[in-house]
Amino acid sequence: MLLVILLVAPCPAEEALPPVTLFHTNDWHGTLQPAPALWMGVDDPPTVGGAALLGGLLDRLRLEVLRSGGRYLVVDAGDRFQGDPVVNLSRGRLMTDLYNQLGYTVVALGNHDFDHDLQGLVDSQETARFPLVCANLHPASGTRGVWRPSVVAQVGRVRIGILGAMTEDLPLITFPRNIAGTLIEPVIPALRREVARLRERGCGIIVLLSHCGHPVDLLLAVAVPGLDVIVGGHTQNHLEQPRHLNGVWIVQTRGFGSHLGQMTLFPGPEGKGIDKVEYRSHLLDVARVSPDPVVEALIASASAPLRAELARTVGTLPRPLLRSGPAEDSLPAAVARAVGRAVGVPLAVFHTGGARADLPAGPVTFGQVYNALPFNHSVLVGELSGRDLEAAWRRGVALNALAWTGLKSPPGGTGLQLGDGTTVVPDGRYRVAYNNFLAQGGDGFGEFSRAANATGTEALVRDAFLESLATNRP
Secondary structure, eight states: EEEEOOOOOOOTSOOOOOOEEEEEEEOOOTTSSSOOGGGGGGSSSOEEOOOHHHHHHHHHHHHHHHTTTTTEEEEEOOOSHHHHHHHHTTTHHHHHHHHHHHOSEEOOOOOGGGGTHHHHHHHHHHTSSSSSEEEEEEEEEEGTTTTEEEEEEETTEEEEEEEEEEOHHHHHHHHHHHHHTTOOOHHHHHHHHHHHHHHHHTTSSSEEEEEEEEEHHHHHHSSHHHHHHHHEEEOOOOOOOOSEETEEEEEEEEOTTTTTEEEEEEEEEGGGGGGEEEEEOOOOOOTTTOOOHHHHHHHHHHHGHHHHHHHHHEEEEESSSSSSGGGGHHHHHHHHHHHHHHTTSSSSEEEEEGGOOBBBBBEEEEEHHHHOOOSOOOOEEEEEEHHHHHHHHOOOHHHHHHHSSSEETTTTTTSSSESSOOOOOOEEEEEEEEEHHTTTTTGGGGGGGEEEEEEEEEEEHHHHHHHHHHHOOO
């Protein structure tokens, strides 16, 4: 474990301990620039987000905290990577540079840290001035030292233990080759062990940076004794105010560069526990927040070689395509249609988790499409049994995890039909276009790993969607 010492002015013993503010983010996903907040409404949404706005707001709020006699930490609950093409092409190094400039204290390991494989993660951390933490993922031999279970931050006379946790679904949502040699441990016993170690080291407050998702965070608050705060991530369950469960304060932002959480902790006597919490959720609105010019310059320098290509208009949308929403009008559904057309297969599917940003109505640039579809997914065609097809459909609907074209459930019916009205039967075989993430059982859909006669194609999912935009068929 690493000891992080923050140099702060000592407080006289007779005075109350100063409050400690946790500035927190999660699931930043390589968001560099502001974008329309379409989730707030498609009619005249505010423009929000981006690293420069975060830097400008942090500068102002940190100064306010120090002037009031408080102290602060800046933490992130994981998934810095994957999104803007400039970030992707840097293999995550740009996000390390930005997090250094933004002054992060501790960052949790997220599942997208492995999108550029283990060596990519090692390389991206070479210049990091912040530690990565995760208590329940044990590293492969080549990555030892890249992350650690926890750190201790000495903030004045308050000793704060900060540990991390990774979703146990990591093997299902990451390409196996990208995490080869690592070992995921059940999160509850791992955290119980690490919390006990931090308490033995004299930590009066324990903060968990959890990349497990909000439903799991609620369980951890009950199942792991000794936690005081859970800064959550992974599911982007935005909380305007913390949840307080079993004595544990739980927070999380929407992610994707849209918000900054500000949680002020008032330590108990001798720095043990938390007497009171104050909280503010800040929307990074371009109309209200001034950008940090240093961060702007860093982004501009990194983006310059790609500026013309990213600004190239690739099509026009008559309506917004949102990452979530009515199935037929969603971005994942439009991608599924594009994939099917690209390979000439009427039945096609795309996983909703592969869509990472909304697309507004009107002219669309290559950079916007890349932000929305940052993964280099390739298209495959294979044959699913009717039994597997129905199982994937049912679970995909229940989890809002899959978008289909060429497959429907008749009103009032119990079975499935293809687009031409053919009824799906359990022992039948049906050609489906899907992608290489699903082919490896991604998101738990093992049905696609059992596809018969599976063949790869030369098509990329992103290219198929670009073609649909170019031909005005989204």
